[in-house]
Amino acid sequence: MSPRPAVLKMDTLMKSALPKEAAQDNEKRGRKASKEVRRLQLIEATIDSLAKRGYSETTMADVADGAGLSRGIVNFHFESKEKLLVATLQHMYDEYSAHWRAALLKAGDDPARQLRALVAADFDRSISNKRKLAAWCAFWGEAKSRPTYQALCGARDAAYQNVFIDLCRKLKEEAGYDFDPQGTALALSAMLEGLWLRLMMGTEDVTRESALQAAFEFLSLAFPKHYPGQTRSERNVG
Amino acid sequence: MSPRPAVLKMDTLMKSALPKEAAQDNEKRGRKASKEVRRLQLIEATIDSLAKRGYSETTMADVADGAGLSRGIVNFHFESKEKLLVATLQHMYDEYSAHWRAALLKAGDDPARQLRALVAADFDRSISNKRKLAAWCAFWGEAKSRPTYQALCGARDAAYQNVFIDLCRKLKEEAGYDFDPQGTALALSAMLEGLWLRLMMGTEDVTRESALQAAFEFLSLAFPKHYPGQTRSERNVG
DNA sequence: CATGGTTTGTTGAACATTCATTCAATATGA
DNA sequence: TCATATTGAATGAATGTTCAACAAACCATG
Incomplete structure (x- = not known):
């Protein structure tokens, strides 16, 4: 087991809201968990965006930016904006x-x-x-x-x-x-x-x-x- | 005074929600009132659209269609979508x-x-x-x-x-x-x-x-x- | 009453912008 | 090396706004 390089990157990217337990889960389960962590990270960013800009002005770009990730990432983890919002x-x-x-x-x-x-x-x-x-x-x-x-x-x-x-x-x-x-x-x-x-x-x-x-x-x-x-x-x- | 040709057209165009008093106002005051009537008509159409489609999916086109008018009309009576919504x-x-x-x-x-x-x-x-x-x-x-x-x-x-x-x-x-x-x-x-x-x-x-x-x-x-x-x-x- | 000119309301197509989605290329961990 | 995650530019659809052309109402005049 490598000394959690993924986690280090996570911590860099993760904004305030992400619970620490999730990162520890990731530590244990590796990549498979990383996917769940990413999803949570994006969901938290979605909540941020909803709170800051309201529903009608919440964009995929804003969510991705808020999570410190690239534009296309949301469609990878969630199929569509609709599904991201439902998951949130x-x-x-x-x-x-x-x-x-x-x-x-x-x-x-x-x-x-x-x-x-x-x-x-x-x-x-x-x-x-x-x-x-x-x-x-x-x-x-x-x-x-x-x-x-x-x-x-x-x-x-x-x-x-x-x-x-x-x-x-x-x-x-x-x-x-x-x-x-x-x-x-x-x-x-x-x-x-x-x-x-x-x-x-x-x-x-x-x-x-x-x-x-x-x-x-x-x-x-x-x-x-x-x-x-x-x-x-x-x-x-x- | 011509026998209210404008009013006849109004009645044709006006959808259900428009109060009759407004039309009578129009009868009396002519064109000037027509403007207010149009605004009310568009506001009612906006409420319809908000109720049916929600804020985020309420479009200028939908409002105009709902009022039975053309696309550009809303920007004429209200300067922008933003102002239409505020007026509503x-x-x-x-x-x-x-x-x-x-x-x-x-x-x-x-x-x-x-x-x-x-x-x-x-x-x-x-x-x-x-x-x-x-x-x-x-x-x-x-x-x-x-x-x-x-x-x-x-x-x-x-x-x-x-x-x-x-x-x-x-x-x-x-x-x-x-x-x-x-x-x-x-x-x-x-x-x-x-x-x-x-x-x-x-x-x-x-x-x-x-x-x-x-x-x-x-x-x-x-x-x-x-x-x-x-x-x-x-x-x-x- | 007519007539013509002016203002005002209306239309719908053109335009520009925003945005979700796609995907080929790249990076990363197993 | 292979599978998977990630990137970011390209794409296309949706939509707010503009505007030139058109129609209707209004207002002089004759």
């Missing part, structure tokens, strides 16, 4: 999905803790940073006219929604709330999505913190017995 | 703005009624139909990378947000709720936006009715004394 969306979807599932598992068995964990996960730095949010929104804007996107574009898809409904139902049973679990779950998940949108837009003074605050405000309102309001009036109201 | 966004913004302001006025002086009216207005057919929602979303997807859009893209802008905050504050004073008006207003308006997004996506079984239902659910949760829950558990929960 799929990547973001997988990441998001894995993230909330992990948060759910980590929260243990208590529904109230689980719901809180889900909400908090949505505003985790690794998920709801400007770059990723902008990329999500870029896809949302195209989803209606592209069936392929539509399926993946609801990061909050049926499975996610069902978890919410289920948790709302459990909390309702626990404390005897009077609401429709389905409606409440819809309101909650829609609000999370709306907060994402606000965060992405970046206008106003909505930050990850204030968004999270608003989300917890909702939880306190809907499930007062599980999330007793911590007298939030004490906060300075500008 | 401005048009939608103005319409939305006028709509909620009218609803607010019509609701009278009671804050609770006003808030309910605002929420309901958001799901009015004339505003939240698939066509317009899709167009909004198309712009959202591009807003981050275009400062010009960004200002207009928050249909729910600072003024709108302030109305919400104000209403939340008044209701709080009236009934002594314990919440942060700003946070609650953010949660509420974000939820409305999120529901729009769901409606636009069209996946799942979210309809204008269920979205409105979820929004009212929120009102009942946040302001129970103003919107007493109508024992919504009686609804069939699939």
Whole structure:
């Protein structure tokens, strides 16, 4: 085994966003993995471009440049621009999905803790940073006219929604709330999505913190017995 | 005065979406108004194209075809594609703005009624139909990378947000709720936006009715004394 | 009312540009 | 040496913009 010359080149080329584990994988598996690494590298560059220039101005050249590679490379690893974008969306979807599932598992068995964990996960730095949010929104804007996107574009898809409904139902049973679990779950998940949108837009003074605050405000309102309001009036109201 | 020969031609050319009042304006003011009518006609065609093909695939040719006019016409009435799109966004913004302001006025002086009216207005057919929602979303997807859009893209802008905050504050004073008006207003308006997004996506079984239902659910949760829950558990929960 | 000239709106073809894709040549690792 | 990855120039299609020609409406005049 040669002392990872490929990896050295990778490190030179790799922009900030590429996770280090991937490079280590490459170290172990050699060329075969290199292909996957390249794909990831190009996907990250695609997200960069989407965030910086928007969907309509994201070009193959920009992606290649962003990855520090040549023009033709994208068509080699992905067959076409369309497929690159689908792979990028799929990547973001997988990441998001894995993230909330992990948060759910980590929260243990208590529904109230689980719901809180889900909400908090949505505003985790690794998920709801400007770059990723902008990329999500870029896809949302195209989803209606592209069936392929539509399926993946609801990061909050049926499975996610069902978890919410289920948790709302459990909390309702626990404390005897009077609401429709389905409606409440819809309101909650829609609000999370709306907060994402606000965060992405970046206008106003909505930050990850204030968004999270608003989300917890909702939880306190809907499930007062599980999330007793911590007298939030004490906060300075500008 | 000749018996409106121009108008006859207009009627021939005008597609469905053009309001009749505009044609009557044209009748009165002659050529000068015709220009405004043409602009509106092209803007409507642009919304059509945005809704059908998405932002990135909306072309000048498609807009012109949609309006039943020739290729060069758009550059005559709007200087460029960019300006056509800005004008379209401005048009939608103005319409939305006028709509909620009218609803607010019509609701009278009671804050609770006003808030309910605002929420309901958001799901009015004339505003939240698939066509317009899709167009909004198309712009959202591009807003981050275009400062010009960004200002207009928050249909729910600072003024709108302030109305919400104000209403939340008044209701709080009236009934002594314990919440942060700003946070609650953010949660509420974000939820409305999120529901729009769901409606636009069209996946799942979210309809204008269920979205409105979820929004009212929120009102009942946040302001129970103003919107007493109508024992919504009686609804069939699939 | 006519008539002719002027302004204004409209057309569609020509043009220039941008961009995804292809591919022969080259470099690299096995 | 062979297979594979990468390059970058060439290609062709799509599309925004321009513009010269044309049509319609308007406005003097006679």
